[in-house]
Amino acid sequence: MxxxxxPAVVVEHRxxxxxxxxxxxxxxxxxxxxxxxxxVMLRPLRTHAPxxxxxxxxxxxxxxxxxxxxxxxVQSAFTELLSLKPIGSTVQTLGPxxxxxxPVRAARRHILVAGGVGxxxxxxxxxxxxxxxxxxxxxxxLVGARRRDLLVGxxxxxxxxATVRVATDDGSHGYQGSVTDLLQHALExxxxxxxxxxxxxxxxxxxxxxxxxxxxPCQVSLDAPMPCGIGVCLGCAVKVVAPNGGVWYKRACxxxxxxxxxxxxxx
Amino acid sequence: MTPDLRVSLGRLQLRNxxxxxxxxxxxxxxxREWVDLARLGAVVTKSLTLVxxxxxxxxxxxxxxAGMLHAxxxxxxxxxxxxxxxxxxxxxxxxxxxxxxxxETLDEYVQITTTLSGAPGIAALELNLACPCQPSRGQxxxxxxxxxxxxxxxxxxxxxxxxxxxxSPCSNDLTELAYAAVEAGTDILCLINPPRGVAVDPQRQRFxxxxxxxxxxxxxxxxxxxxxxxxVRQSLPDIPLIGVGGISxxxxxxxxxxxxxxxxxxxxxxxxxxxxxTEIIHGLRDYLSAHGLPSVESIRGIVE
Numbered sequence: 410m411x412x413x414x415x416p417a418v419v420v421e422h423r424x425x426x427x428x429x430x431x432x433x434x435x436x437x438x439x440x441x442x443x444x445x446x447x448x449v450m451l452r453p454l455r456t457h458a459p460x461x462x463x464x465x466x467x468x469x470x471x472x473x474x475x476x477x478x479x480x481x482x483v484q485s486a487f488t489e490l491l492s493l494k495p496i497g498s499t500v501q502t503l504g505p506x507x508x509x510x511x512p513v514r515a516a517r518r519h520i521l522v523a524g525g526v527g528x529x530x531x532x533x534x535x536x537x538x539x540x541x542x543x544x545x546x547x548x549x550x551l552v553g554a555r556r557r558d559l560l561v562g563x564x565x566x567x568x569x570x571a572t573v574r575v576a577t578d579d580g581s582h583g584y585q586g587s588v589t590d591l592l593q594h595a596l597e598x599x600x601x602x603x604x605x606x607x608x609x610x611x612x613x614x615x616x617x618x619x620x621x622x623x624x625x626p627c628q629v630s631l632d633a634p635m636p637c638g639i640g641v642c643l644g645c646a647v648k649v650v651a652p653n654g655g656v657w658y659k660r661a662c663x664x665x666x667x668x669x670x671x672x673x674x675x676x
Numbered sequence: 677m678t679p680d681l682r683v684s685l686g687r688l689q690l691r692n693x694x695x696x697x698x699x700x701x702x703x704x705x706x707x708r709e710w711v712d713l714a715r716l717g718a719v720v721t722k723s724l725t726l727v728x729x730x731x732x733x734x735x736x737x738x739x740x741x742a743g744m745l746h747a748x749x750x751x752x753x754x755x756x757x758x759x760x761x762x763x764x765x766x767x768x769x770x771x772x773x774x775x776x777x778x779x780e781t782l783d784e785y786v787q788i789t790t791t792l793s794g795a796p797g798i799a800a801l802e803l804n805l806a807c808p809c810q811p812s813r814g815q816x817x818x819x820x821x822x823x824x825x826x827x828x829x830x831x832x833x834x835x836x837x838x839x840x841x842x843x844s845p846c847s848n849d850l851t852e853l854a855y856a857a858v859e860a861g862t863d864i865l866c867l868i869n870p871p872r873g874v875a876v877d878p879q880r881q882r883f884x885x886x887x888x889x890x891x892x893x894x895x896x897x898x899x900x901x902x903x904x905x906x907x908v909r910q911s912l913p914d915i916p917l918i919g920v921g922g923i924s925x926x927x928x929x930x931x932x933x934x935x936x937x938x939x940x941x942x943x944x945x946x947x948x949x950x951x952x953x954t955e956i957i958h959g960l961r962d963y964l965s966a967h968g969l970p971s972v973e974s975i976r977g978i979v980e
Contacts, residue, residue: 414710414950452948457742457895457924462948501949634737636744637947641702643751644737657730658751 412506412639413438416499420476422492427558429482430492431468432500437475439504443467445534446630446667449479449504450638453494459487464635464662466530466607467505480529480561506638508667510534513603513626518547521566522592522616524608525554528561530630531607539569547572549595553588553608557581589615596623604670606630617670627670633661648674679964680971681957683717685916685938686863688800688838690717690772693972694929694957697920697943698723698776698802698842699748700893703762704769710950714770715957717939721758723778723804726788728754738875738884743894743922744944745875747887750778755788759795767797774840778804782830789834800838803831803862806846806869806891818844818869821856832861840918844869844891845904854908858915866918866941867908868901894944898922902935909936909977924952926959936977 417436425431439449450462465479483492494500510530512519519538521531531550539548548571554560555578566573574591575583584591589612596602596619606616607630620627633645640663647665649672651657656674659665681692695718701707704719713719731751738745753762755777766773775792779785785803792798805817805827817827828841841857843850845868854865870891875884901921909917919932920941929940942953949955960972969975 412709455949459739460742460744460894460944460948461739634735634739636737636739636746636944639706639950641706642700642737642746642947643731643748644746646731646734646736646751648733658734 411438411442412504414501414503415439417502419494419496419498419500421496425480425561428484429480429561431478431480432491433476433478434500434502435476436502437472439502440470440475440477441472443470443477443505443533444509445537446509446530447505447507448530448666449477449502449506450635451479451491452501453487453490456490459485459490461636462501462503462638463487464506464638466630466666467533468529469533469536480526482526503638507662508665510605510628510630510667512538512541516601516603516626517545518549518600518602520592520595520602520604521548521550522588522604522606522608523550523552523562524588524606524612525559526561527606527608527612527630528552531605532562532565534605535566535569535571539571547600549574551576551588551591551595553577553591553612555579587615588612589619592616592619596620596625604628614675617673617675620670628667629670629673630666631661631668631673632666635662638662648676650674677970679961679969681961683938683972685918686838688864688916690939692717692957692960693933693937693939694953694960695720695774695918695939695941696946696953697941698804700943700946703758704766704771704773705762707946707950708769711954713766716771716953717957718772718774718799719766720774720776720802720941721762722752723750723776724752724755724758724788724792725750725778725780726755726784728752728757733886735884735886738890740873740875740892740894741896743892743896745873745885745890745892747885747890749887755791759791763795763797772799773797774800774802776802776804776842777831779827782826785827785830786834789831793835793837798837800840800864801831801835802840802842802866803827804842804869806842806844816846818853819847821847821852824853825856825860828857828860828862838863840864840866842866842869845871845900850904851908851911854912854915858912864916864918865908865912866920867905868897868921870897870921871900893922895922895924898928902931905932905937906935923956926956926963929956929960930963930975933972933975934977934979938976
């Protein structure tokens, strides 16, 4: 897998919702090779604090224009620095990195489950998947967040012609409850499904258990603290089932972030 | 005239004084896309153990102000796999290889050393004397001078390779550990192995690391590393020293050299800037040229 370490040029900070932005970066090699589920590591300035780069899932990529984008909300010193990068300045970028979502071609219904800021890689996946679907394949997208204003990607998902169902913890939009409840309902319908999910790890555990109980193929994109992004530091270890039935660790940055649900040891 | 970057640490000759630190550069191969390993002073491998280790449960890392706390638990493929699979590739790439080794017992240190001494292409051994941050497993060799001396002496008897003892400031007095390591036969001292620390998550009301205790590295520890290097330099002026701890720029590296280091290691900064060690080599050459100095050795220890 080819990956690049380069200064990407800031094209735009596009306001998406209160305090939430799509950062569009010009970096043709990354835009060309980015696959849904993959991420980049960003470093806006040579700072010591914050020290680490941060991983960002790729939200969309346009190889023709040489641009890709990531989603961020301003909520930390790091994201504040990122938000202050002027148009035309550069952000040191490493990517594209990690594993990606693989469409399960035997499925008749592809269910994407997005929790909060876990939506961006699924926006990218949905955009690439939708045009490839046959007439007998459905695309369903379940989007959840704590509140209405924290929902990400709902309009984009609708624009793809997908069936979109929304859940909020406080009931301010759609179903009041968790997105996992919506998934439980969807899986009860008699159609062969495959599930692709990204969100908080606790949500993913619920998604994985619902799928494993029914034998539904399920891929999850896991979050982990990630100092290097290239498999060196071994900081982003994820506990998985070893071939011999025991447990060992894989790296969220190289073997992940997308894992098959049955592989992960949920704790 | 181009300044001479070559340095001698006793029997260990390096093409320049800039190495990459154990555990921060994998086995070196992971960085070959961005870094010409043959240009580095040396590649210090991640610590090798006698048998493969799966490492600690996650979370293993936490970011702290200007630093990071880590407890990886010596996750590695073991010394045999390193010798069979990795070392030949490093040699092909022209890297000067220093193997970092970690033992839970003296016998393990000896066995690892014997294996590596029989393999061609190892320039030196670096003893990781810190605990694997797993309280139930492993001796903390750098908490007491007697333990440090035992580990160094055991390895010394098993090899003729140059030995580097890497010490952490977790004991009351690192200088005592340094004396003990030198008495026991180390050729070189490497200062410092990261100090221990903890980090707490106030929201979840628990430790940030699964193993609770970790090692603190990054720019935050640079003044601590420089303090210990300077003190040991005063006590043991004839022992070659390697400075490590928080180096993130050419200036940082020069500071260690001015304080008496013969060479330096770039550590945590590799994670955020894979090309940093190479940049420091260029930066050092430029610095010496700008000051009209003939060699790295001409700035060593001039800040007393």
